[in-house]
Amino acid sequence: MSPRAHGSPPTFRSGELRDPALTAALRTLELTVRRRLDGVLHGDHLGLIPGPGSEPGDAREYQPGDDVRQMDWSVTARTTHPHVRQSVADRELETWLAVDLSASLDFGTGVCEKRDLAVAAAAAVAHLTSGGGNRIGAVVSTGHEITRFPARGGRLHAQAMLRSIATTPHAPDGTRGDLRGAIEALRRPQRRRGLVVVVSDFLGPVDWEHSLRALSGRHDLLAVEVLDPRDLELPDLGDVVLHDPETGRTREFTTTERLRADYAAAAAEHRTEVQQALRRCGAPQMTLRTDRDWIEDIVRFVAARRHSFGAPAKGVR
Incomplete structure (x- = not known):
């Protein structure tokens, strides 16, 4: 594998990785999570979302x-x-991942693609919620199909699940994402109380709020927003050709100052809509970006959450 920038996860390109390369990439990711999070976030088994437990x-x-x-x-x-x-937190926790791997995540202008960051987020959640008889399962949606992984315990299960998530086939061009479908897949059949973590860039329509709010009555929620700088603003590039893989449309633009301002305003408005919807659902929002150190973002998020509950954030500098 080629050298990666500090703080960036390995690159996962399903269909291109040979098995030894995939094993090495997942091993690198596991070591990164363990070395940089062990002893920093764990304490009295507070978990990823510290707060009132049983x-x-x-x-x-x-x-x-x-x-x-x-x-x-x-x-x-x-x-x-x-x-x-x-x-x-409860000693036995059941965690469910709803991972959005729609075509909009096959993009990145930072040190990795958003898809790589989604896999990294899933690995971090698996590590932070593992042990003590805890179980973890996942629902992965590409918009083309939904794949379910039953909730089980043990390191081997977590590794196999992450391997499958990392090699999930890309959706055909022109396929829209289906985050609502992934969340709905967690509602039925009804699952034991636990933690639901939604990993997505949340770029599509906010049609998932009702489904997520229905889950909040039974589960703790966490939203992991995966972003790239180009999701928020356009650089001054002159004439560009842009392709939308979720609609299959290709258009040519001139990135004028007016277009860039309108784009930034529309992106900010959409993010505000997403944030308000997540807040109404009672889902804390953790943002990971392709141009930042994602491990440090996780540490900052958990430290802030601990302070909000009046608990000390030991080991966090």
Whole structure:
């Protein structure tokens, strides 16, 4: 494999990787996740989305911003100082990935393609939620077909699932993505309570909100947004020919200042719509970009989430 920039995941091009190359790429990805996340995000089994769990933890003094619903009144009465009861995540967690591998993710102008970043995000979630009898499954959608992987435990299952995700065939040209279909596939049949992680660039129509909100009543949610700089703005390139793989249309443009401004405004408006929909669904949003160190973005996200629940972010600098 050719040298990769610091912070970039391996490149996965399904249909082009020979088996030894794929094994090496997945191994590199696994080592990257383990070396850079072990000891940084793990502590009292808080998991990827720290927050109220079902197992009681230690009590600590109340801090501004803590959830008053977690007040421990017995300790408060004994000490005459307000205390909150910390809780940790369930020891057995079932995690489901909804991975969008539509044609819009076969693109990237940073150090990798968005598809590579989606596989990397799936690997990080698998690592962060593994162990202790936890299980992980996935639903992968290309718009052309939906592939399901049952939730099972163990490292071998996680490796086999990631291998299949990385080698998912590309959708035929002109095939639109179907994020709503992937989310719907998690609703039926009903699954045990757990964590649902949606990995997508969310560039299509926001027709998935109802389905995702239906899942929020039973599961914790996390949205992983995979972006490229060109999703947000166009550079001044003069005359360009652009092809949309989800519609099959090809058009020639001149990137004038007015066109670039309109494009940036439309992209910002769409992102705002996506963010508001995710917020209404109760899904925290973690953004990974092809031009940034994705591991550092994960660390920052989890550190911020821990602070929002009043828990210390040990080891994060």
